[in-house]
Amino acid sequence: MANLPSMTNGIDVERVDGIDVVTLLGEHDLSTATDVSRQIDLALESGSGLAIDLSQTTFIDSAVLRVLITAQERANEHGAGFAIAVADSSGHGVHRLLTLTGLDSRLSTQPSRAEAIAAAAFPTPR
Amino acid sequence: METVSERVEIEVAAAAPGVPLVRHALRGLLSGIDVDDDVIADIALAVTEACTNAVVHAYRDGRGTIQVTASHVDGALEVAVRDHGGGMSPRVDTPGLGVGLPVIAAIAESVEIGSPPDGGTEVRMHFALRSAAE
Numbered sequence: 001m002a003n004l005p006s007m008t009n010g011i012d013v014e015r016v017d018g019i020d021v022v023t024l025l026g027e028h029d030l031s032t033a034t035d036v037s038r039q040i041d042l043a044l045e046s047g048s049g050l051a052i053d054l055s056q057t058t059f060i061d062s063a064v065l066r067v068l069i070t071a072q073e074r075a076n077e078h079g080a081g082f083a084i085a086v087a088d089s090s091g092h093g094v095h096r097l098l099t100l101t102g103l104d105s106r107l108s109t110q111p112s113r114a115e116a117i118a119a120a121a122f123p124t125p126r
Numbered sequence: 127m128e129t130v131s132e133r134v135e136i137e138v139a140a141a142a143p144g145v146p147l148v149r150h151a152l153r154g155l156l157s158g159i160d161v162d163d164d165v166i167a168d169i170a171l172a173v174t175e176a177c178t179n180a181v182v183h184a185y186r187d188g189r190g191t192i193q194v195t196a197s198h199v200d201g202a203l204e205v206a207v208r209d210h211g212g213g214m215s216p217r218v219d220t221p222g223l224g225v226g227l228p229v230i231a232a233i234a235e236s237v238e239i240g241s242p243p244d245g246g247t248e249v250r251m252h253f254a255l256r257s258a259a260e
Contacts, residue, residue, distance in 0.1 A: 029149075030178045030222075031142040059149075059167070061174045062223045069223070092167040100232050101225050 011039050019049045019081070019120045021113075027059035037067045044074055049081030049120035053113045058091035065097060072107060079123045084109045085116035132158065132198040140190040140209060145177045148194050152205070155196050160257045169203060169253050172233040175226035176207040176249045182220055184211030184247065202235075203253040210246035 009026030020043035028036060043050050052068060054060070060068075068084060075082035086094060086109045098104035110116040134155045138144030149170050156166045173194070180192045193208040230237050234251040242248050 027146060027149075029142075029174055030145050030181060033142075059170065059174075061145075061171065061178060062225050062229065063178060065225075066223045092164045093171045096164075096168060096233075097171060097229065100229050101223070 011036060013039050013043060015048075016051075016117050017121070019051050019117050020044075020046055021051045021053055021117060023053040023055075023113075024057040024060070024064075026057070028057065028064045029059065029061040030063040033063040033067050036064060037070070040067065040071045044071070044078070044080065047078065047080060049083075049123070050075055051083050051085065051113070051116040051120040053085045053116060054090045054094055055085045055087035055113045056089065057094055059093045060097060062097070062101070065101065065103065068107065069103070081120040081122045082108055083116040083119035085113045086110070087112050134196045135193070137191050137193045140181050140185050140192050140211070141188070142181060144192060145174055145181060148177050148192070149174050151194075152196050155198065156203070159198055159255065162256045165253070165256050168233045169205070172230045172251060172253070173205050173207065175229050176205075176251065178222060179226045179249070180207055180209040180211070180247070182222060184209035186212060198255075201255055203255055204250065205253070206248055206250045208242070208246060208248045210244070212246075 009028060009032065012023040012025060014021050022039050022043055024036065052071065072082050084107055086098065110119050132155055134151055136148055136151045138147050152170060152173055153166060177192060177194065184190055190209060190211055194205065196203060196205045230251060235254050236252045238250045240248050
């Protein structure tokens with residue numbers, strides 16, 4: 001089946017300024033939640049701060065949201081810095097889901113990738 | 127009498143890969159209708175959550191199908207997500223947050239959840255369509 005443009009997605013993992021950055025590209029839902037979780041788990045093993053970049057994410061569902069919540073909890077448990085970039089460029093559905101669930105105020109979000117990386121440099125106090 | 131302008135029916139395996147397929151089929155239907163992009167995104171989210179619920183809860187052995195019907199009716203969108211599983215049984219190991227139905231209810235104008243006579247569960251959602259020009 002030919003890939004529709006909107007079906008293109010991916011997960012990039014890189015290290016930026018000593019911070020592990022997991023970037024979710026395109027759409028992510030139950031079908032990619034396990035892969036997203038695995039990449040986040042690997043990043044958390046380093047003990048460095050973790051930034052999850054949703055600035056190029058066009059869609060997430062509650063399965064992915066659960067992965068993000070778990071990631072924040074684990075980072076907090078280990079005293080690692082953590083932040084999620086939810087930018088103006090993030091898809092409407094990303095903002096909508098966070099608002100509808102009230103998690104926009106519970107998750108450690110930053111309005112840009114750069115600000116999320118900077119915030120993740122500071123360990124979360126235990 | 128209702129006027130059905132466009133209609134899409136899709137059946138996918140009740141497994142995670144089927145969820146984005148349904149969403150993209152739905153977007154294909156909506157691409158031919160003058161609808162605000164944010165409304166399309168909202169509908170995509172609600173229908174995704176309904177499909178995910180079916181994948182996660184419908185079939186204990188993980189085998190089965192989900193049937194989704196989307197109809198553009200009298201300027202609104204009716205979407206039905208149907209499975210033939212054992213009903214909405216909870217899972218302690220659910221990969222979700224348990225917010226699927228509240229999200230659907232917040233987005234759809236109305237939502238009905240029923241148990242059809244031949245078994246399974248049907249979630250029927252009604253969405254108002256706001257045009258991009260509004």
